Amino acid sequence: MRVFLVLLVGAVCLSAQPKYSQAEVADGARLFRFTCAACHGPDGDRVAGVDLGHDKFRHASTDEGLIEIIQKGISGTAMPPHSFTHYQAESVVAYLHSVATSGRGAGTGDAGRGRAIFEGKGGCIACHRVNGNGSRVGPDLSDIGKLRRAVEIEQSLLDPSAEILPQNRYVRVVTRAGQTITGPLLNQDMFSIQMMDSNEKLRLLKRADLREAEVLKESPMPSYRDKLSQTELADVIAYLVSLKGF
Numbered sequence: 001m002r003v004f005l006v007l008l009v010g011a012v013c014l015s016a017q018p019k020y021s022q023a024e025v026a027d028g029a030r031l032f033r034f035t036c037a038a039c040h041g042p043d044g045d046r047v048a049g050v051d052l053g054h055d056k057f058r059h060a061s062t063d064e065g066l067i068e069i070i071q072k073g074i075s076g077t078a079m080p081p082h083s084f085t086h087y088q089a090e091s092v093v094a095y096l097h098s099v100a101t102s103g104r105g106a107g108t109g110d111a112g113r114g115r116a117i118f119e120g121k122g123g124c125i126a127c128h129r130v131n132g133n134g135s136r137v138g139p140d141l142s143d144i145g146k147l148r149r150a151v152e153i154e155q156s157l158l159d160p161s162a163e164i165l166p167q168n169r170y171v172r173v174v175t176r177a178g179q180t181i182t183g184p185l186l187n188q189d190m191f192s193i194q195m196m197d198s199n200e201k202l203r204l205l206k207r208a209d210l211r212e213a214e215v216l217k218e219s220p221m222p223s224y225r226d227k228l229s230q231t232e233l234a235d236v237i238a239y240l241v242s243l244k245g246f
Contacts, residue, residue, distance in 0.1 A: 021094075025091070025094045025095050025098045028094045029152075031091060031092050032044075032095050033148070036052075036092075037146065037147050038147075042147055043149055044096065052096050052099070053099040059074060063090070066093045070084055070089040071089050108234060109231075109234030109236070109237050109239070110238060111235070111238040111241075111242045112239075114235035114236040114239025115239045117228070117235055118239055118240075128140070129142065135200060136200050138221065142243055143243060143244055144240050144243050145240060145241045146243075146244050150237055153240050154237055157223070157236065158225045158233075160223060164219050168184070170182060170184055170185060170219075170220050171184075171195050171213065171216065172212075173213045173214075174213075175205070176209055176210065178211075181197050183196045183197045184196045192206050193207065224236075
């Protein structure tokens with residue numbers, strides 16, 4: 001899928017915006033994250049002279065105009081067309097509106113203090129990996145600041161089960177011998193399950209050897225709502241937002 005690259009910021013502010021459902025916003029967030037954020041940044045403001053997060057666009061005055069731009073691109077610019085359905089393009093527009101109304105930036109947190117909490121009190125390094133340091137049991141966060149907005153990172157810290165990406169699902173299995181193994185799901189088919197156990201050991205398990213197998217609906221990550229103060233939470237968010245990869 002080609003990168004959703006340029007919606008130039010200008011003087012026109014979209015008005016009379018329709019109300020979008022949370023499902024549309026969530027779908028748009030996923031599309032934006034995997035198609036657009038690598039170039040635009042999670043807040044849509046990485047490209048010089050372009051800002052997608054303030055509901056101001058030079059080439060469109062309505063949501064339908066934005067949808068058309070997403071699908072057809074802008075001739076003579078770096079904005080390419082996309083094979084999005086109308087619903088997909090509309091959900092991206094819904095997400096852009098949500099960015100404008102939900103707050104932006106890393107706040108007043110201190111990234112240095114946040115790293116110390118991440119590696120110390122927070123215990124995050126026991127599951128997550130940053131630039132080669134830490135565990136592989138949880139998602140690698142080395143470039144999380146390129147892909148997720150501060151408000152989304154905050155939500156993950158406070159309510160980890162609110163959104164679990166398919167690639168971050170955990171599986172719990174019980175062997176016929178009675179051993180219970182829980183860890184990240186890597187792959188599965190009709191005959192086997194590939195996973196990583198809590199010791200970071202890769203396991204290939206035949207379904208015929210299992211008594212139970214289920215993909216967990218809840219995240220194994222604990223909520224930090226009551227574990228960190230507001231200042232500490234802001235510091236950790238600032239640190240994670242600063243992670244842009246090597």
